[in-house]
Amino acid sequence: MSGGNALSLQNGQSILSEKVSDVLRLAKELGASQAEATASFGSGFSVNVRMREVETLRHQRDQGLGITVWLGNRKGSASTSDLRIDAIHESVRKACALARYGAEDPASGLADAERLATTVPALDLHHRWDIDPAAAIELAMACEAGALDFDPRISNSEGASVSTSEGLRVYGNSHGFLGGYPESDHSISCSVVAAENGAMETDYEYAVVRDAADLPLPEAIGREAGRRTVARLGGIKLTTRVAPVLFPARVARGLIGHLLGAISGGALYRKSSYLVGALDTPVFASRVTIDEQPHLAKALASAPFDDEGVATSERRLVDAGVLRGYLLGSYYARKLGMTSTGNAGGAHNVVVHSTAGTFEDLLRTMDRGLVITDLMGSGVNPVTGDYSRGASGFWVENGQVQYPVTEITVAGNLKDMYRGIVGIGSDVDRRGGVLTGSILLEQMTISGS
Amino acid sequence: MHEAIGHGLEGDFNRKGTRSALPGASANEWPPNCTVVDDGTLVGRRGSLNVDDEGTPTRNTVLIENGVLRGYIQDRMNARLMGVESTGNGRRQSFAHLPIARANTYMLAGPHHPDEIIASVKKGIYARNFGGGQVDITSGKFVFSTTEAYRIENGKLTAPIKDATLVGDGPTVLNRVSMVGNDLALDTGIGVCGKEGQSVPVGVGQPTLRIDGLTVGGTADGSGGAE
Numbered sequence A: 001m002s003g004g005n006a007l008s009l010q011n012g013q014s015i016l017s018e019k020v021s022d023v024l025r026l027a028k029e030l031g032a033s034q035a036e037a038t039a040s041f042g043s044g045f046s047v048n049v050r051m052r053e054v055e056t057l058r059h060q061r062d063q064g065l066g067i068t069v070w071l072g073n074r075k076g077s078a079s080t081s082d083l084r085i086d087a088i089h090e091s092v093r094k095a096c097a098l099a100r101y102g103a104e105d106p107a108s109g110l111a112d113a114e115r116l117a118t119t120v121p122a123l124d125l126h127h128r129w130d131i132d133p134a135a136a137i138e139l140a141m142a143c144e145a146g147a148l149d150f151d152p153r154i155s156n157s158e159g160a161s162v163s164t165s166e167g168l169r170v171y172g173n174s175h176g177f178l179g180g181y182p183e184s185d186h187s188i189s190c191s192v193v194a195a196e197n198g199a200m201e202t203d204y205e206y207a208v209v210r211d212a213a214d215l216p217l218p219e220a221i222g223r224e225a226g227r228r229t230v231a232r233l234g235g236i237k238l239t240t241r242v243a244p245v246l247f248p249a250r251v252a253r254g255l256i257g258h259l260l261g262a263i264s265g266g267a268l269y270r271k272s273s274y275l276v277g278a279l280d281t282p283v284f285a286s287r288v289t290i291d292e293q294p295h296l297a298k299a300l301a302s303a304p305f306d307d308e309g310v311a312t313s314e315r316r317l318v319d320a321g322v323l324r325g326y327l328l329g330s331y332y333a334r335k336l337g338m339t340s341t342g343n344a345g346g347a348h349n350v351v352v353h354s355t356a357g358t359f360e361d362l363l364r365t366m367d368r369g370l371v372i373t374d375l376m377g378s379g380v381n382p383v384t385g386d387y388s389r390g391a392s393g394f395w396v397e398n399g400q401v402q403y404p405v406t407e408i409t410v411a412g413n414l415k416d417m418y419r420g421i422v423g424i425g426s427d428v429d430r431r432g433g434v435l436t437g438s439i440l441l442e443q444m445t446i447s448g449s
Numbered sequence B: 001m002h003e004a005i006g007h008g009l010e011g012d013f014n015r016k017g018t019r020s021a022l023p024g025a026s027a028n029e030w031p032p033n034c035t036v037v038d039d040g041t042l043v044g045r046r047g048s049l050n051v052d053d054e055g056t057p058t059r060n061t062v063l064i065e066n067g068v069l070r071g072y073i074q075d076r077m078n079a080r081l082m083g084v085e086s087t088g089n090g091r092r093q094s095f096a097h098l099p100i101a102r103a104n105t106y107m108l109a110g111p112h113h114p115d116e117i118i119a120s121v122k123k124g125i126y127a128r129n130f131g132g133g134q135v136d137i138t139s140g141k142f143v144f145s146t147t148e149a150y151r152i153e154n155g156k157l158t159a160p161i162k163d164a165t166l167v168g169d170g171p172t173v174l175n176r177v178s179m180v181g182n183d184l185a186l187d188t189g190i191g192v193c194g195k196e197g198q199s200v201p202v203g204v205g206q207p208t209l210r211i212d213g214l215t216v217g218g219t220a221d222g223s224g225g226a227e
Helices: A007-028 A085-100 A133-148 A218-231 A250-262 A265-269 A328-337 A358-368 A414-418 B001-011 B011-016 B076-082 B114-119 B170-175
Strands: A033-050 A053-071 A073-081 A154-173 A177-197 A199-211 A241-247 A290-292 A315-319 A349-351 A369-376 A386-397 A402-415 A423-424 A437-445 B036-039 B060-065 B106-107 B122-136 B143-153 B158-162 B164-167 B177-180 B191-196 B196-202 B209-211 B215-217
Touching: A007 A033, A007 A053, A007 A085, A007 A154, A007 A177, A033 A133, A053 A085, A053 A133, A073 A085, A085 B106, A133 A218, A154 A199, A154 B170, A177 A218, A199 A218, A241 A250, A241 A358, A250 A369, A250 A437, A265 A328, A265 A414, A328 B106, A349 B122, A358 A423, A358 A437, A358 B011, A369 B143, A386 B143, A386 B164, A386 B215, A402 A414, A402 B106, A402 B164, A414 A423, A414 B114, A437 B076, A437 B215, B001 B011, B001 B036, B001 B060, B001 B122, B001 B143, B001 B170, B076 B106, B106 B196, B114 B158, B164 B170, B170 B177
Parallel strands: A241 A369
Antiparallel strands: A033 A053, A033 A154, A053 A073, A154 A177, A177 A199, A241 A437, A290 A315, A290 A349, A369 A386, A386 A402, A402 A437, A423 A437, B036 B060, B036 B106, B122 B143, B143 B158, B143 B164, B164 B215, B177 B209, B191 B196
16 A cells, blocks of 8 residues: 555556655665665466366465665665555665665675666566456366366376466666566466376476467467376386487576576676686587577566666677676676676576477487486586486487486586587477577486486 | 475375375385374474464374374365364465475484494495485475485495485385484474475484485496495
């Protein structure tokens, strides 16, 4: 509640902008040399049905204000979910009081004024989904039915979910920046269980989009969940071997995700990345080119500016295998003697260029090897690049899937894995911040029986 | 313990029937040397609470007694749906989350001195400390990363092993527990359990166990399995 005027997507931009401005004004009055504030508001609901009955209906609504002030190089932060004027003022006072106890840190402070976004490009990130819980339950039921009816071996269900949420975020700082924009996320997901000969397997399928008009049919999501789950039945353990490995697009996103951790400012500054000092050196096979494209319309990780108000822009991260950029916010950029790359808060749409055809084309190229459908555990060491994870998937001979495999591990080192990329498919998965097709690796060590 | 057994004995998975057939459907399927409890009442422990997040007092629940399945850990909703009492395991990350069943699982000590267990292994791995783990409740498959591990050769610890991943499935591994140590140790206070997007602090503990075979993944020569 904000002084009797309930927040909504319609009035939110102006109400939250006013509150951010108020914070900045008061911080200045209290002697802060710099200040910033982020106000946010979100609402939505989700339904979960299981075995054709409603399991959960959950409504969600949240709001918050995060405040940071600097007294010289000393920083203090406070946050509140109460957006009434008294609570906001109390929070600003608390942040100022805390800053007095902060440590001097010359790298600390707002982003450099000249890096801030001067316009907020419209990226088509908000589309309200006019759906009520009854209609959402119907969609979830249809989705789960698509899976349950897919095959008689589908024996049980974790359920199907439909969720919708929308919100907005306004950021302002004492350099005079004030900007905000609304966003939405809508998703449908389904997870079922298949049983055969006393063994059970589970898998899932999902869609997540900015605009509900772009959602696939719920039945199709359910059928895909059913197909994936049944395909896992009867998995066997491989004998230990070295073989080519194909990461389908859904799993390949995580493979590229390890790069993002290794080139982020914090990891580089703390020297806890295997890519310290790797800028302008080859870290991938020369066929690999990766861009950051923050302004893709409707994309899930698009953003007109970063968490510090720094303008985002399209750039090349990896050019023909050579690492050309890090992911830096202002703080670690200063620590490293560099400038912000507009990545306070993370990367915005990391796009891996395709070099090959469809998933089936990559299977034929691989000829004989492992397709990974699922990875488990946290066996990736960002300091050394050592990679060793539990896996399941399919064994491939003559370019054709032969049988499911399970309870194995795949191991290698990210350095060798990235340099050993043989091909990147055109089957791009757009359901996250990394947009890539399937990735074929020359070889990994597979441990089994 | 937490991945291989704890999650499998949570009421919600058992109510839905979406977890793999752990041993315990009948007696004698668990190794008779195994007793597993869930205890939220241990003084000063990371996962201990006076009452859970639904107001139910925590308790010491015997889950497996000398190899016989005695019960599950429960939150209120799943307990009611299964016609049993809550065991005080309904936990939530914060006010904005729904309570779900969460484990503080310990395996009780057995008769063997840990040195005796190491001495009994001709070729194997001594995994002293684990990093992250994960379980697929439905298939029972689990993985752990080792953060401190050594080779055992002819009953003696030899070379250290770096970043190995152990993979197995709960039912099979439990049936391969051949020796249980007398050195029950509780965690050092770093356990965080993630389930359905919620993280809560939990406790876990076990004695030294001898498991007669588990797949060990890595790139070094001779890493394909232990005996």
